[in-house]
Amino acid sequence: MxxxxxxxxxxxxxxxxxxxxxxxxxxxxxxxxxxxxxxxxxxxxxxxxxxxxxxxxxxxxxxxxxxxxxxxxxxxxxxxxxxxxxxxxxxxxxxxxxxxxxxxxxxxxxxxxxxxxxxxxxxxxxxxxxxxDHETWERTKRRERGVGSGTLRGLPSTMPPLLKAYRLQERAAGVGFDWPDAKGPMLKVKEEIGELERETGNEKREAIEDEVGDLLFAVVNLARKLGIEPNRALERANDKFTRRFEAMERLAERRGVEIGRASVEELDRLWEEVKALGFAHGQSL
Structure with missing residues (x-):
């Protein structure tokens, strides 16, 4: 009504x-x-x-x-x-x-x-x-979603996957389905890496994709338990990689090295040199 x-x-x-x-x-x-x-x-x-x-x-x-x-x-x-x-x-x-x-x-x-x-x-x-408390907050939101609405229902289908993983885990934690500390998620990440390594040997693309997804989901959960917002952490990693790569390109140009034709070993040496110089926080080369 x-x-x-x-x-x-x-x-x-x-x-x-x-x-x-x-x-x-x-x-x-x-x-x-x-x-x-x-x-x-x-x-x-x-x-x-x-x-x-x-x-x-x-x-x-x-x-x-x-x-x-x-x-x-x-x-x-x-x-x-x-x-x-x-x-x-x-x-x-x-x-x-x-x-x-x-x-x-x-x-x-x-x-x-x-x-x-x-x-x-x-x-x-x-x-x-x-x-x-957090559990009471989640119960209130479940009541707002309606009688019979599941804990995980109501998230937008268009929500970015990384954020959706975080919200799903957050909601599950709101009803008590959670690790007591970050040790559990840390072990889970290691477990998922092992499973991914085994699947890559089988070369079954769908199985590998599933394991990559499980690994990403586990990493998001670890970030949550550490109090880290995963999207923000990934943005910072993207920015850091961009700054370092651009610094590597400038260094290569000064050395007369053509990025597209350089060997992996040459690029790796340049990359490590850039890292050693600390090009991760907006410095200029």
Whole structure:
């Protein structure tokens, strides 16, 4: 059952939703977010291209903007971050306005849904309850997903595999299916390497692919138990490799070595020289 704005009524009475008033109230400057909605309504009314956009046509651009925002977050440039947040806000406003046009929901309904979700997940702030631990948090999210919904259900099919592995393991840990410490995952990684070595001798591609997947899954789990976000760790490794490889190319050029024609031994010597010089943190050669 939904109200006229397309939102299911709260499963809690209003008096239980907010026994404790919020400490932070909206600011006068928050009206700026409303201007973004007004801008998109105007664009869709007067610009043929904007008016013709649908959720399907906007989806690729939305994904692109999220990736550009992620890059800005990694770079740490506040001006770049401001611009990318603005681009993402534009797409969020588009999706909200399309929801209005289709009479599915509006900004009030979306915000109300967000508020109620956060009230349920923070009972220690809004309901005079104890601060929830991780398992309680996961139980709350399972209730929100619906009766009969499995622990691992609800993750987007389009979620990047590395992140999905992390979230699957996180959810399983939320119901107690977890190693007590990092020693178990460490041994599991070694076990998976051994299994991969055995399969590579058989030259069965599908079996090798399965073992590579198992190894990656185990490494993600090890990272989780060590408190490391695997995607961030891999990004840093990518950046380090890029800096070292580019430094190796510059060193090879100075030595008169053509990368594409050099032997593996020559390249390995250059690589080790670059590593010894410490070209991993943005130094220039």
């Amino acid at each position: 939904q109200d006229e704005k397309g939102v299911a009524p709260s499963r809690f009475p209003a008096s239980r939703n907010r026994r404790c008033p919020p400490v932070v109230e909206p600011r006068a400057s928050d009206v700026a977010l409303a201007r973004a909605l007004a801008l998109v309504r105007d664009l869709r009314a007067r610009c043929p291209w904007d008016g013709a956009q649908t959720r399907a046509t906007l989806r690729p651009y939305l994904v692109e903007e999220v990736l550009e925002l992620e890059a800005a977050l990694n770079d740490g440039d506040p001006l770049e971050l401001r611009d990318e947040l603005g681009d993402l806000l534009l797409h969020l406003a588009f999706q909200l306005v399309i929801g209005e046009e289709r009479k599915e929901f509006d900004a009030e309904a979306v915000t109300r849904t967000l508020e109620e979700k956060m009230w349920r997940r923070h009972p220690h702030l809004f309901a005079n309850a104890e601060r929830p």
